[in-house]
Amino acid sequence: MTPLKPTRIAALKTNEAFGEHIRTLGIDLNFEPQISTGTASALAQGFQFNNRRIGNRWAVHPMEGWDGTTTGGITEPMLRRWQRFGQSGAKLIWGGEAMAVRPEGRANPNQLILNQQNEAGIANLREALVQTHQERYGRTDDLVIGFQLTHSGRFCRPHERKRGEPRVAFRHPLLDAKFNVTSDTQILTDDELKRLTDDYVAAAKIAAGCGADFVDIKHCHGYLLHELLAAHTRPGPYGGPLENRTRLLRDIVAGIRATVPRLEIGVRLSAFDTVPFKPDPTRAEPGKLGPGMPEDFTQCLPYRYAFGVNPQNPAEYDLAETVEFLRLLEKLGIQLVNLTAGSPYYNPHIQRPAIYPPSDGYQPPEDPLVGVARQINVVSHLKAQFPGLILVGTGYSYLQEYLPQVAEYYVRHHHVDVVGIGRAVLSYPEMLADATSQGRLETRYVCRTFSDCTTAPRNGLRSGCYPLDDYYKTFSDAPQLKLAKSGGVTKNA
């Protein structure tokens, strides 16, 4: 069987062609016939969040750049990225980027650390975003900004970009080998998890000091708190029943409420998952990665190692516990929820649908539009059950020219409250501002999912949109990225 050749979105020149493509794929994906502007645009409508107003219906997802200082401080490319987040016109800035709550919890040696030493710098980042937004849009009273708090767990690389120092919630039959987990001593002890509560609370306090409106207690993409949700096999107070698997979240929330009561709390959640994927070497074309195939999980059934999957067939998702988790968030008074899926490290096609794979990935095992529709439909299904939550949707960048029309449809019909944009913001920050004000896009800046923003950090380089953003075309890491893509440096940094 030859690998799949997905149709490029840019080749679908009309609504009819896009609609026909959707029908051929047999997926459920809807879009408005045109881009609406001004007051006719559902995306441009503000809404109330507690005693604040959020001025429109699009958000910037957290997007890190692997470009902080080695002490977790800010740098010039980072400052520029945050200014561009402000320039986007989005009135909800979800997270900015992942910020570690303690130095060993970093995913790379250049991740921000939310501690006292970095407080003034991170406050400046936020301020730069606010100022840019004010200059471009004339007001910021309806702009809400959160910081994303994280411990990278299985994916910790705090000291060297190429050396994993994983700390895990439990031993995993498929992921341990991939991420160099070889001993039970790498499992975080109950005491260590308990102490982590204080780190989250201390980081939240610093976030408030920096001017953040909320903190996101990150539960996605395979990082520690997401992995804890899957800790069925872990004994003790943090494993087994969902009540135990959410203990750390509940303790963190109680700690933040006691220490910084005016700070709002949100959660970014991988709402579903699937098993790890790998490239199929038997179907690789010359010079290319093979198409993605699931790792053999037949020896691991029932599958007790993921959150939001069917334990009898983990290639299928199951939202029963996701619903329970959202109920818990409601009970905890957490209204802001950003839904994503899977992990960029072990099933990237689920998490960030792309036509061109990152260097540690595989060729798409499905048309990327199938992955987009999967995320959109899961959010829509959950929104119907949780009308009181503010749900942010993910996975829209692959829609390219059709992003505004699809986003408009799902917001207009109340299937999602806010559409979040990740990669598309790196190449074209004002994409939805242009769409909702002028009814058209500058197509030359539209993200084509080349995945250089992921391939660069996988090869020890800083992230950015190298193909479309002039700043990165001439960036000092650009020649090394070119070399890495031609196979010249070690992969999997």
Ligand SMILES: Cc1cc2nc3c(=O)[nH]c(=O)nc-3n(C[C@H](O)[C@H](O)[C@H](O)COP(=O)(O)O)c2cc1C
């Ligand atoms: C370069 C890059 C950096 C990212 N950084 C983060 C991050 O810090 N925190 C996070 O939760 N997700 C992060 N993500 C995931 C995005 O927020 C988003 O979920 C993903 O790109 C899919 O959305 P999109 O289709 O709009 O790009 C990152 C993705 C990329 C490509």
